[in-house]
Amino acid sequence: MPVDSPPPTLLIVDDDEAILTLVGRFAERAGFCVRTCAGGWEAIERLARERADVAVVDLRMPDVGGLDVLRAIREADPDCQVILMSGAGTIESAVEAVKLGAVDFLTKPFDFARLKALLGHVKEDASRRRRVLEAERKVARDLEFCGMIGRGPAMQELFGLIRRLAPHVRTALISGETGVGKELVARALYQLGPRRGRRFVTINCASIAESLFESELFGHVRGAFTGAVDSKPGLFETADGGTIVLDEVGEIPLAMQAKLLRVLESGEVQRVGAVEPRRVDVHVLAATNRDLRAEARAGRFRLDLFYRLGVVELWVPPLRERREDIPYLTAAFVRDAGERLGKRLAGPTPAAERQLVAAPWEGNVRELRNVIERACLLADGDFITEREIQSGAAPSTGTGTRGFDARGPAPEDGPAGDDHSLSSLEREHILTVLAQSGGNKMTAARRLGLSRRALYRRLERYGIRP
Numbered sequence: 001m002p003v004d005s006p007p008p009t010l011l012i013v014d015d016d017e018a019i020l021t022l023v024g025r026f027a028e029r030a031g032f033c034v035r036t037c038a039g040g041w042e043a044i045e046r047l048a049r050e051r052a053d054v055a056v057v058d059l060r061m062p063d064v065g066g067l068d069v070l071r072a073i074r075e076a077d078p079d080c081q082v083i084l085m086s087g088a089g090t091i092e093s094a095v096e097a098v099k100l101g102a103v104d105f106l107t108k109p110f111d112f113a114r115l116k117a118l119l120g121h122v123k124e125d126a127s128r129r130r131r132v133l134e135a136e137r138k139v140a141r142d143l144e145f146c147g148m149i150g151r152g153p154a155m156q157e158l159f160g161l162i163r164r165l166a167p168h169v170r171t172a173l174i175s176g177e178t179g180v181g182k183e184l185v186a187r188a189l190y191q192l193g194p195r196r197g198r199r200f201v202t203i204n205c206a207s208i209a210e211s212l213f214e215s216e217l218f219g220h221v222r223g224a225f226t227g228a229v230d231s232k233p234g235l236f237e238t239a240d241g242g243t244i245v246l247d248e249v250g251e252i253p254l255a256m257q258a259k260l261l262r263v264l265e266s267g268e269v270q271r272v273g274a275v276e277p278r279r280v281d282v283h284v285l286a287a288t289n290r291d292l293r294a295e296a297r298a299g300r301f302r303l304d305l306f307y308r309l310g311v312v313e314l315w316v317p318p319l320r321e322r323r324e325d326i327p328y329l330t331a332a333f334v335r336d337a338g339e340r341l342g343k344r345l346a347g348p349t350p351a352a353e354r355q356l357v358a359a360p361w362e363g364n365v366r367e368l369r370n371v372i373e374r375a376c377l378l379a380d381g382d383f384i385t386e387r388e389i390q391s392g393a394a395p396s397t398g399t400g401t402r403g404f405d406a407r408g409p410a411p412e413d414g415p416a417g418d419d420h421s422l423s424s425l426e427r428e429h430i431l432t433v434l435a436q437s438g439g440n441k442m443t444a445a446r447r448l449g450l451s452r453r454a455l456y457r458r459l460e461r462y463g464i465r466p
Contacts, residue, residue, distance in 0.1 A: 006344075006382055007033045008053035008126045010119070013043040013069060014085075015061045019108075023056055026112065030119050040064025044072045051077050051385055054122040056106075059086035059097075067096060074101045077385055079349035081122055085110070129383075133347035137335055140328040146188035148181055149332055152324045154317045158185070165312055166192035171264065173249075173309045174287040176316030179366030182287040185316055186245045189285060199242030203235050206251040207446070213256045215272050218263070224273025236269045236280050243283040249309065250290035250301060257302045264308050284309070319361040319368060326357050326368065333369050334384065337376035345376055348384045355386055427462040430455075434464070 010032040012023050020036045027034050035052065037043040040061050047055075055073055059066035070082050084097045087108040094105040104118055143149050145159045165172070166189045174182045183202065190200050208216050215224075219234030235244060246252075252260065263269050264284060268277035286309045295301035319326070331347060338345040348356060361367055375388035430448065437443040445455040458464075 007031050008123055009033045009035060009051070009381075010122075011035045011037065011043065011046070011052040011055040011080075013037045013040065013055060013061075013066070014058040015039055016058070019058070019085075023110075023115075026115070027056075027119060030116060031123065032119065040066070040069045043069050044076075047073060047076050047080075051381055051383070051387070052080050053126055054081045054083065054119065056083045056085060059084050067100060070097065070100050070102055077349075077387065078351040079383075079385065081125070083115075083118055129350065130346050133331065136327050136331040136347070140332040140335075143328055144332070146191055147184045148188070149328050150322065150325050151328060152322045154322050155325065158314065158316065161314060162188050163192060165189065165314075167194060169193070169283070169312050171284045171309060172286070172312040172314060173292070173306075174285065174314050174316065175292070176289065177318045177364055178289045179364035180316040180318055181365050182289075182316055183245065183247060185314055186243075186285040186287060190243045190283075193243075193283070195242055195283060199239050200245070201235055201239040201242065202245040202247060204247045206248040207442070210253050213253060214259065217256075217260070218269045218271055219274075220272035221274045224271070228273070231271070234269060234271065236263060236282055237278065239282045240280045241282075243285060246284065246286040248288060249286040250288040250292055250295055254300065254302070257305050261302065261305045261308055264305075319364045323357050327353060329365060329368060330356055330372055333372040334376060337373050341376060343376065343379070344382055345379060345384065346382045348389070349386070352384055352386045352389050355389055427464070430458060430462065430464065 008031075010027045012020050012027070012034065013036075014020055014023075015038055017038070020038070024034045024036060032054075035046070035050070037046055040057075041063050043055070043057070044064065055069075057066045057069050057073075061069075066084050066086070070084065073080050073082055078101075082102045083104050083106060084094075084102045085106040085108060097105045103121075104114075106115060139151070140149055143151050146162075148155070148159070150156060150159065162185065169189060172186075172189060174185045176182050186202075187200070190196060203216070205213075214220075215228075215232070215234065217234050217236055219232050219237055220228050221231045222228055263280075266277075267281065268279055270277040290301075292301050292306045292310075296303040296306050330353065334345050334347050337343075347353075356368070356371075363370075371389065372384075375384045375391070378388045378391050379385075430444070433447050434441070434444045437447060441455060441459075448455065
């Protein structure tokens with residue numbers, strides 16, 4: 001355990017003041033930070049705000065019995081280890097306690113040697129968990145490749161492909177779901193390629209109004225249209241000699257696709273209103289979360305442009321297909337968030353990590369990063385618990401904590417009122433962001449990390465009328 005690690009926390013719950021004092025002094029000498037509660041209700045209320053590494057709970061109390069407190073602890077924080085104690089212990093009580101998840105059952109008067117051994121096991125478990133998390137953090141640093149982390153075969157194959165292609169590729173298509181890190185792949189191709197250090201221009205094609213596409217990409221001359229008081233170079237000219245990334249290339253209007261194809265084929269751009277074209281030398285990396293083959297079959301994307309962009313195609317797998325990477329991504333995100341927030345954070349508890357690994361992650365790595373950042377903000381100890389993960393899963397618009405369903409993805413058109421469906425959480429999140437954006441859909445889409453059209457599809461799906 002690092003020397004600056006805080007001592008583990010012990011919560012003692014008993015209606016006998018003498019027991020609280022006796023066990024408290026013993027635990028403090030054993031290296032624990034001690035908290036005491038004089039009854040079951042007080043303990044349950046306290047555990048809703050704070051976490052403990054271990055709780056020593058009396059079986060018989062006048063307000064709430066020890067077994068009920070144990071159930072509440074197991075529900076609130078599965079990683080908290082519970083030791084039950086009683087002055088009139090029975091085999092039946094001990095068996096019931098173990099079935100509910102207690103690590104042991106002690107009878108009064110105490111066998112302090114046994115209690116010392118149990119507390120020693122708790123300290124060792126906390127120390128072991130820190131060592132595991134530190135190892136995951138080190139592995140995450142070793143695995144990092146141009147800002148991406150991947151230990152599994154799919155990501156390692158992608159990293160190898162990037163290394164081989166980067167020195168030679170001039171045009172590439174990067175596909176994958178929203179939030180998988182397509183822009184990081186584009187940046188890796190740039191950083192490992194011959195044009196690193198030159199201009200790197202990124203444009204989100206979904207954020208440009210259809211009437212302004214040609215001017216934004218290729219520029220215009222003075223007087224070309226109303227409001228064109230000066231000549232303006234387009235983004236292709238700005239990126240001359242370097243690299244341009246066309247993010248969400250599937251959102252480019254069909255009429256503009258033919259002009260983009262001509263630029264890729266000829267290496268020439270023509271400003272709106274200009275007579276003569278201008279030569280540009282630009283590497284073009286396109287990214288999309290759409291299936292452009294299907295879009296081409298449906299007549300929404302030019303097949304010849306798809307083949308021109310897809311000379312080299314790289315596919316980034318979704319997070320649900322590489323769950324073995326989640327602990328290392330989590331370690332990296334916790335490290336970064338802890339440094340920004342000035343917090344000493346070891347990482348998630350075992351139960352929280354199991355929850356993270358099991359979650360559906362429809363928003364992929366971006367969603368995982370956002371959940372971890374919010375959980376780090378909420379964490380009041382050195383471990384992130386299930387409670388922080390659940391609270392960080394989506395902003396709440398009402399009182400109380402919204403649930404985070406780690407059982408699997410919710411149905412695409414599930415009922416909006418189901419508190420445990422990710423669809424309802426997404427609908428609520430969109431409503432919150434729309435309200436914060438004053439109903440401005442373009443601003444809301446930018447804050448949500450969605451394209452304008454993707455936001456419109458979600459508004460239609462959830463029946464939202466801003």
